Amino acid sequence: MAKIQTKLTELLGITSPVVVPAMAFGSGGKLAAEVSRAGGFGFMGLAFETPDQVKQELATARSILDVPADSTLPIGVGYIGWILDESEPKAKELISIAFEHRVRAIWLSHGDNLGKWVGYYRELVEKTGHHPLLAVQVSFPETAQVAIDDWKADIIVAQGIEAGGHGAAEGFPLLTLLPLILSKAGPNGPPIIAAGGIATGSQVAALLTLGASGAALGTRFLLSPESLYSDKQRQVILDAESPQSVRTLAFDEARGYHNWPKYVDGRAIRNATYDDFQKGDDINVIRQKYAAASETEDLDRVVVWAGAGVSAMNKVLPAKDIVQELHEECLSHLRGVNGLVKS
Ligand SMILES: Cc1cc2nc3c(=O)[nH]c(=O)nc-3n(C[C@H](O)[C@H](O)[C@H](O)COP(=O)(O)O)c2cc1C
Incomplete structure (x- = not known):
């Protein structure tokens, strides 16, 4: 090389x-x-x-x-x-x-x-x-x-x-x-x-x-x-197009991580957690659904962090x-x- x-x-x-x-x-x-x-x-x-x-x-x-x-x-x-x-x-x-x-x-x-x-x-x-x-x-x-x-x-x-x-x-x-x-x-x-x-x-x-x-x-x-990353997470990245990579606090709110510096959010592939958060659904309900989805690695709700180059x-x-x-x-x-x- x-x-x-x-x-x-x-x-x-x-x-x-x-x-x-x-x-x-x-x-x-x-x-x-x-x-x-x-x-x-x-x-x-x-x-x-x-x-x-x-x-x-x-x-x-x-x-x-x-x-x-x-x-x-x-x-x-x-x-x-x-x-x-x-x-x-x-x-x-x-x-x-x-x-x-x-x-x-x-x-x-x-x-x-x-x-x-x-x-x-x-x-x-x-x-x-x-x-x-x-x-x-x-x-x-x-x-x-x-x-x-x-x-x-x-x-x-x-x-x-x-x-x-x-x-x-x-x-x-x-x-x-x-x-x-x-x-x-x-x-x-x-x-x-x-x-x-x-x-x-x-x-x-x-x-x-x-x-x-x-x-x-x-x-x-x-x-x-x-x-x-798991194979399932890799598949989400392979399937995603760049506009699906979004900046959001939805996943940090859903997981209860609040201590990021004020200017920070995270970029991930949008899924149902993001959509519910954007709609203004009750955060406690979003958290419950997220916790349940984590048990089965349901990536329609669980985060897959990924950049805009997907x-x-x-x-x-x-x-x-x-x-x-x-x-x-x-x-x-x-x-x-x-x-x-x-x-
Ligand atoms: C899953 C994941 C975890 C990350 N964790 C950290 C971290 O622990 N510390 C950090 O400074 N940046 C973290 N980043 C950001 C990376 O350092 C880097 O800026 C980013 O991956 C570059 O963008 P790209 O993913 O589009 O290549 C993380 C990014 C991803 C995708």
């Missing part, structure tokens, strides 16, 4: 700018490791896992990547700010585990107190001598500025409004957001990873020519058997093949661009 050289691939020492983002309930140790093994870079997402479960995921990743215990584990671990805020002792334990397991990067997002957790991360860097890179996912140029100037983030993930899962309810389309963040970062700033609605290598190439150093594809990698996703492939396909398509489009310039 020919290398694609960007600030991100240089920083991480990888061949491909293809990244699987942190996805709670979507990317575990297996998916993250397979993407890193294939030449890209994988983040696993954490939500409500116990410390033992996290250690297990990290052990799985280490065994897939076949790296000795005292060497850096070339994957990242993603933490959601508001969940960290729920219990300081547990949050500290979970972040410490990533250091003990010598992960290559830490990813923070979706919290009103991310600065506090950046502070704890810095304490651990000081205490342990291990220095995972700090990636921060943002939806606004102003937050990118804070992450670059105040938190000294090593990597910024620019999340457009097309992104599956949680993000800004009233944010920016990726093609608008990325140049705004690039101008905040400046030529000597950290690498920027673009995220949101990306499905193909041609889109990755377009984003690289715009100035991104990498592309994070969440929903596309959910369509690999290594993701934490129309361009039509097959399940092993994660390593997705990396390879995206990389080759990207290369071919980058090479094709040369033909546009006539001197």
Whole structure:
């Protein structure tokens, strides 16, 4: 596989700018490791896992990547700010585990107190001598500025409004957001990873020519058997068209998760829970129906988080093949661009 050289691939020492983002309930140790093994870079997402479960995921990743215990584990671990805020002792334990397991990067997002957790991360860097890179996912140029100037983030993930899962309810389309963040970062700033609605290598190439150093594809990698999605959830994504991917609070309300920062909602495939919520049905009834549907994984009611790129996703492939396909398509489009310039 020919290398694609960007600030991100240089920083991480990888061949491909293809990244699987942190996805709670979507990317575990297996998916993250397979993407890193294939030449890209994988983040696993954490939500409500116990410390033992996290250690297990990290052990799985280490065994897939076949790296000795005292060497850096070339994957990242993603933490959601508001969940960290729920219990300081547990949050500290979970972040410490990533250091003990010598992960290559830490990813923070979706919290009103991310600065506090950046502070704890810095304490651990000081205490342990291990220095995972700090990636921060943002939806606004102003937050990118804070992450670059105040938190000294090593990597910024620019999340457009097309992104599956949680993000800004009233944010920016990726093609608008990325140049705004690039101008905040400046030529000597950290690498920027673009995220949101990306499905193909041609889109990755377009984003690289715009100035991104990498592309994070969440929903596309959910369509690999290594993701934490079930076959039924994958089928919903395969069957869905992009207009069915909607931003909503319906699923968080139905599940009773209220602590997302005020500006956040989530993007998922619309179903009966969404329709009832839009109609203004009694939330208690919606919750009861949701709880019952969860028992049988009835996806006419249960959430399938997915981004706006679903129309361009039509097959399940092993994660390593997705990396390879995206990389080759990207290369071919980058090479094709040369033909546009006539001197
Ligand atoms: C199932 C799922 C879970 C997600 N969980 C997280 C998470 O834990 N932390 C986070 O920062 N972003 C999370 N996201 C958002 C992703 O990091 C990323 O921005 C998004 O997947 C990119 O859009 P795409 O899915 O259209 O490729 C999640 C997305 C999905 C689809």
